[in-house]
Amino acid sequence: MDLANKILEHKARVAVVGIGYVGLPLCVEIARAGYHTVGIDVDSKKVNAIRHGKSFIEDVRAQDIAAVVDDHMLDATTDYRVCGRCDIIIICVPTPFTPTKDPDVSYIEESGRAVARYLKPGRLVILRSTTYPETTEKVLQPLLEKSGLKAGKDFHLSFVPERIDPGNKKFTTSTTPVVVGGVTKSCTRLTELFFSQFVEKVFPVSSPRVAEMSKLLENIFRSVNIALVNELAQMCERMGNLDIWEVVAAASTKPFGFMPFYPGPGIGGHCILIDPYYLSWKAREYDFHLNFIELAAETNESMPYRVTDRLLEVLGTNGIPCARARLLLLGAAFKKDVEDIRNSPAIKVMEILLDKVRRIEYHDPFVPELKINSRKFKSVPLTRAALRRADCVVVLTDHTCFDYRMILKESKLLLDARNAIKRRGASKLHTLGFRPAKR
Numbered sequence: 001m002d003l004a005n006k007i008l009e010h011k012a013r014v015a016v017v018g019i020g021y022v023g024l025p026l027c028v029e030i031a032r033a034g035y036h037t038v039g040i041d042v043d044s045k046k047v048n049a050i051r052h053g054k055s056f057i058e059d060v061r062a063q064d065i066a067a068v069v070d071d072h073m074l075d076a077t078t079d080y081r082v083c084g085r086c087d088i089i090i091i092c093v094p095t096p097f098t099p100t101k102d103p104d105v106s107y108i109e110e111s112g113r114a115v116a117r118y119l120k121p122g123r124l125v126i127l128r129s130t131t132y133p134e135t136t137e138k139v140l141q142p143l144l145e146k147s148g149l150k151a152g153k154d155f156h157l158s159f160v161p162e163r164i165d166p167g168n169k170k171f172t173t174s175t176t177p178v179v180v181g182g183v184t185k186s187c188t189r190l191t192e193l194f195f196s197q198f199v200e201k202v203f204p205v206s207s208p209r210v211a212e213m214s215k216l217l218e219n220i221f222r223s224v225n226i227a228l229v230n231e232l233a234q235m236c237e238r239m240g241n242l243d244i245w246e247v248v249a250a251a252s253t254k255p256f257g258f259m260p261f262y263p264g265p266g267i268g269g270h271c272i273l274i275d276p277y278y279l280s281w282k283a284r285e286y287d288f289h290l291n292f293i294e295l296a297a298e299t300n301e302s303m304p305y306r307v308t309d310r311l312l313e314v315l316g317t318n319g320i321p322c323a324r325a326r327l328l329l330l331g332a333a334f335k336k337d338v339e340d341i342r343n344s345p346a347i348k349v350m351e352i353l354l355d356k357v358r359r360i361e362y363h364d365p366f367v368p369e370l371k372i373n374s375r376k377f378k379s380v381p382l383t384r385a386a387l388r389r390a391d392c393v394v395v396l397t398d399h400t401c402f403d404y405r406m407i408l409k410e411s412k413l414l415l416d417a418r419n420a421i422k423r424r425g426a427s428k429l430h431t432l433g434f435r436p437a438k439r
């Protein structure tokens, strides 16, 4: 039976390499669609968790994993040999950057080499990690072809960018459209056929590089617009009596041609911060400089420092020497309602403050403990006593579950870097992007 028929009859076996934020929900969705699925990961803890029907990602319910594991539709392993029995192999490994912010595609290379060992004719390999244009064809394809098989002839190869937005309850794996770009038309068609079995809308493009670039455009669009609003927030603060939050709310009433972005302590996670650097690195290969990207990065990455400066100023004007201040920081995750702390601006703020302030506590219900510069921190309970104990409370991540009324009532002094406490007028409350007029 050829792969198209196997897909249509739900007889294709699927391997998902890398079962993290992207791979795990994908595994569950594919298994629920009726395909025997196996997750492959180098992390045996994740493998064991899946095998025991446990979840390690907020958005994926343990009962959903357990249901497909109990039905023998989902399994997990650290052993790549299972690839030999799989018709479709989807690679979802990390694509971080190096300390000097160059792309690190070594995880793609490592998994590509491992998949190549078990590659057989007729199989479909899909790369889903976010990366610069040409990675599929110039990095992964040659590694897979070390098997002796040719992409587009002996096996199929495509790039399908991941758009998952952790914490987003409205758009999930199945309800978010996917873009599909194969190295040949038949690779694209086969990949489209597979994804259309469990995703509502599939958009085919002419090549993997278009799909790769489209993903980067989406994330760079966010990064540049966040930088713009972060810059305007600073202008509003400097002018005084001009509230960026009110400005964005007003502009958002335009029903076309405008999309709101909000200021904050910076950007984080595994995407918006990193992905623009992948493209600017690639551009340099062609003597091209992506100035928008560099400028946006500069502004966004300065935000944790700006928040820290504003905090020190708030402490100073209230007569609190920063070295003796006691701070309570609310939120450590990189965005609200998730437990992901990768590149979190809240943690960057903490890191900067560690040099200046001795007594720092934090609270984050999603992040029970933290290690920053070899110092360990435990999340303290968010109680009236904890709020009263602090000379200043700083909202860094606006988790929905925080009791903002209590936070405002009990804090002596408050800096809200997310406008989570949508109030103005209280003299103890300071908000990023707004300063009242000087009296």
Ligand SMILES: NC(=O)c1ccc[n+]([C@@H]2O[C@H](COP(=O)([O-])OP(=O)(O)OC[C@H]3O[C@@H](n4cnc5c(N)ncnc54)[C@H](O)[C@@H]3O)[C@@H](O)[C@H]2O)c1
Pocket (backbone or CB within 6 Å): 017, 018, 019, 020, 021, 022, 023, 040, 041, 042, 043, 046, 092, 093, 094, 095, 107, 110, 111, 128, 129, 130, 131, 162, 163, 164, 165, 166, 270, 271
């Ligand atoms: N997290 C998101 O919201 C998101 C959204 C869109 C795209 N992406 C992209 O998806 C990719 C994966 O991101 P993620 O957030 O799922 O990362 P993650 O760190 O949560 O998961 C990646 C997994 O791959 C495993 N892994 C690493 N090397 C491996 C190897 N050689 N073989 C098998 N497993 C290996 C890791 O142990 C980990 O479990 C990245 O390219 C990222 O940019 C992420």
